Amino acid sequence: MLKGKTIVLGVSGSIAAYKMADLASMLVKQHADVHVIMTHNACQFITPVTFETLTGNKCLTDTFDRNFEFQVEHVALAQRAHLFLVAPATANIIGKIASGVCDDMLTTTLFACKAPKVIAPAMNTNMWENPILQDNIGKLRRYGYHFVLPAEGRLACGDTGRGKLAPIEQLMACIMLQVACPHDMEGKQVLITAGPTQEAIDPVRFITNHSSGKMGYALAKMARLRGAEVTLVSGQVNLEPYSGIERIMVHSAAEMYEAVTARSDSQHLFILCAAVADYTPADYSEQKMKKGEGDMALPLKRTRDILQHLGDTKRPDQVLVGFSMETQDLIANSRSKLQRKHADMICANSISSEGTGFGVDTNRVTLITANDIRELPLCSKEETAMHILDAINHL
Numbered sequence: 134m135l136k137g138k139t140i141v142l143g144v145s146g147s148i149a150a151y152k153m154a155d156l157a158s159m160l161v162k163q164h165a166d167v168h169v170i171m172t173h174n175a176c177q178f179i180t181p182v183t184f185e186t187l188t189g190n191k192c193l194t195d196t197f198d199r200n201f202e203f204q205v206e207h208v209a210l211a212q213r214a215h216l217f218l219v220a221p222a223t224a225n226i227i228g229k230i231a232s233g234v235c236d237d238m239l240t241t242t243l244f245a246c247k248a249p250k251v252i253a254p255a256m257n258t259n260m261w262e263n264p265i266l267q268d269n270i271g272k273l274r275r276y277g278y279h280f281v282l283p284a285e286g287r288l289a290c291g292d293t294g295r296g297k298l299a300p301i302e303q304l305m306a307c308i309m310l311q312v313a314c315p316h317d318m319e320g321k322q323v324l325i326t327a328g329p330t331q332e333a334i335d336p337v338r339f340i341t342n343h344s345s346g347k348m349g350y351a352l353a354k355m356a357r358l359r360g361a362e363v364t365l366v367s368g369q370v371n372l373e374p375y376s377g378i379e380r381i382m383v384h385s386a387a388e389m390y391e392a393v394t395a396r397s398d399s400q401h402l403f404i405l406c407a408a409v410a411d412y413t414p415a416d417y418s419e420q421k422m423k424k425g426e427g428d429m430a431l432p433l434k435r436t437r438d439i440l441q442h443l444g445d446t447k448r449p450d451q452v453l454v455g456f457s458m459e460t461q462d463l464i465a466n467s468r469s470k471l472q473r474k475h476a477d478m479i480c481a482n483s484i485s486s487e488g489t490g491f492g493v494d495t496n497r498v499t500l501i502t503a504n505d506i507r508e509l510p511l512c513s514k515e516e517t518a519m520h521i522l523d524a525i526n527h528l
Contacts, residue, residue, distance in 0.1 A: 134313045134358075135165035138215045141246070142167065142184075143239045146174025147221035148289045149255040149298035154179065156220070156301050157187045160308070168193070168210055170239045172226065193238050211245035215312045219243065220281070221255030221298045224266050230278075231269035249311045253281040253304055258294030281307050306376035309358055314519075316360030317526060323361040324400045325353045326393060326407035326439070328368030330386040334414050343491035344408030346370035348456075351514040352404055353378050355522055364400070366392045368407060386410050386436035393439050397446070402525065405440050406456040406480070408491075412436060444475030452528060454521070457481040467501050477528055478502050480521055500524050 140160055144150050153169070160167045169184040170193045181192035193210075211217075219226060219239070226239070230252075235241040243250065252273065260266060261283060270280060281304055284297040327349020331339040346367060353365045354375035365380045366389055374380045383389045386409045393403070412433035440455045447453050453476045457467040460483065467481035481499045482489050489497050489511075497511040500521065509520050 134309065135160065135163040137164075137166075138312050139166045139168065139210075139213045140308060140312075141210060141214045141217045141242065142169045143217065143219040143222075143226075143243060144169060144171045144175045144179070144184075145219065145221060145223045145226040145239065146172055146177065147223050147255045147298070148178055149221040150175045150178040152298060152301055153220060154183050154187060156304055157184055159301070159305050161188060163309075166190070166213075168214075170194070170210075170242055172237055172239055174223075193242075195238060208245050211242050211247075214246050214248045216249050216251065216308055217243055217246045218251045218253065218304065218308060220251075220253035220304060222252045224254075224256050224260045224263070227252065227254060227266060227269050227273070231272050249279065250277070251279045251281060251304075251307055251311065253299050254283050254296075255298035256283075256296050257288060257290055258292050258296045261294075261296045279307070279311070303376060310377065314355070314358045314360075318356060318522070319360035321356075321361040321402060322364075322400045323353075323356045323402045323404065324364045324366065324393060324396055325349050325356070325404045326366045326389060326409075327353070328370040328372075329408050330368050330389055330410045330436075331384045332386065332410045332413040332436070333384075340410055340412070340414075342408045342410065344368070344370075345492045346372050346407075347492070347494065348496060348514050348517070349404075349406045350374065351518040352406065352521065355515060355518040356402075356404075359522060361402075364396060366407070386413065386439075390437045390439050390442070394442060397443060400451065402452045402454070403443050403447075404454045404521075404525075405443070408458070409439065410436060438474075440474045440476065447475070452477050452525060454478045454480065454525060458484050460484060463499065464501070464506065467499070471501055471503070478524065502528065 144153050157167050167188040168190050184192040229240055235244050281299045283295055284299055285295045286297045287293050288296050328346030329342045329344040331341045333339045350372050353363050357363045357375050357378050363378045365374050365378050367380055367382055381392050383392055413436050443453050455476045457470050457479050459466050463481050463483050467479045471479045479501045481501055495511055496514050496517045498517055499508045
């Protein structure tokens with residue numbers, strides 16, 4: 134997702150510097166062009182050769198190194214950068230940046246760079262809590278710098294508290310959020326449902342389905358990367374949401390209905406791809422729960438229809454997208470659903486097609502609107518999510 138993006142990593146003199154090798158490797162695997170600039174103190178913790186081996190680019194350490202083809206290297210690299218991350222950032226480097234001191238390759242390149250800048254501090258707890266440092270961070274925030282705050286835990290010095298470099302996965306998520314996709318959904322509030330619901334029969338058994346939640350989680354991730362504020366209402370799945378997504382876990386269709394409708398007034402876009410159980414046992418009672426009784430032949434009643442409710446009540450400024458899973462008459466049934474539910478788009482996919490259905494990592498979806506039918510190619514669920522969001526933006 135980072136093909137064609139130039140990411141500059143500025144590494145300063147913290148023992149956490151060794152962790153940046155993993156981040157550089159992760160970025161390269163996403164096809165980013167990664168350039169590393171190290172302070173002289175950083176070279177005491179990890180060698181430039183490590184980064185050069187991982188990135189395929191010369192690691193910069195000396196402002197006056199003559200072994201370059203570029204006329205003014207720090208300016209040339211600053212102009213190519215799509216993002217500049219300083220991590221780990223010591224109290225010293227943060228103070229220099231906040232004071233406008235440019236006395237090494239890292240600070241001079243940073244100051245010549247107009248791309249988004251992210252700082253991930255790492256230091257002793259007492260240093261982190263020092264009011265001078267906090268003032269410097271506040272000053273840099275006002276100038277548009279982004280910060281990934283340190284984590285709590287046992288530090289290299291033996292103290293316990295806040296100061297550990299944020300997890301590498303969190304740094305990667307921050308980079309992805311900044312540069313992976315155009316922020317064409319900035320300012321949008323998006324609610325997505327995902328996964329299966331469970332309808333209890335007794336204290337042990339429940340009715341559910343085979344939904345893995347992968348499609349909904351992919352949609353949530355892609356919407357977040359495109360700048361949206363995402364709320365994910367999820368059934369019980371073995372997935373973790375992407376960084377920065379608010380997740381609300383539910384069990385039953387009734388819980389999902391309540392979670393969605395309670396937030397319906399504040400959302401711009403609803404994407405309902407959860408596999409909600411259509412029925413729940415009709416005479417399930419507290420008394421039967423206490424006795425441990427249950428009967429698989431219990432009469433059933435319909436659960437409340439979330440898509441129908443949202444379609445009946447949506448405002449002109451809201452967009453409603455539903456999913457339809459069919460084994461036959463895919464287009465006809467999905468078009469009927471579009472009209473009956475007053476949805477803006479239905480994403481129809483057959484659970485019997487090769488490479489589609491529950492639990493797999495690919496999907497083939499047909500996008501159905503009032504005026505158009507468009508079949509997407511078989512592709513990964515993240516790619517499918519991007520196609521769906523593109524179509525939504527053109528509604």
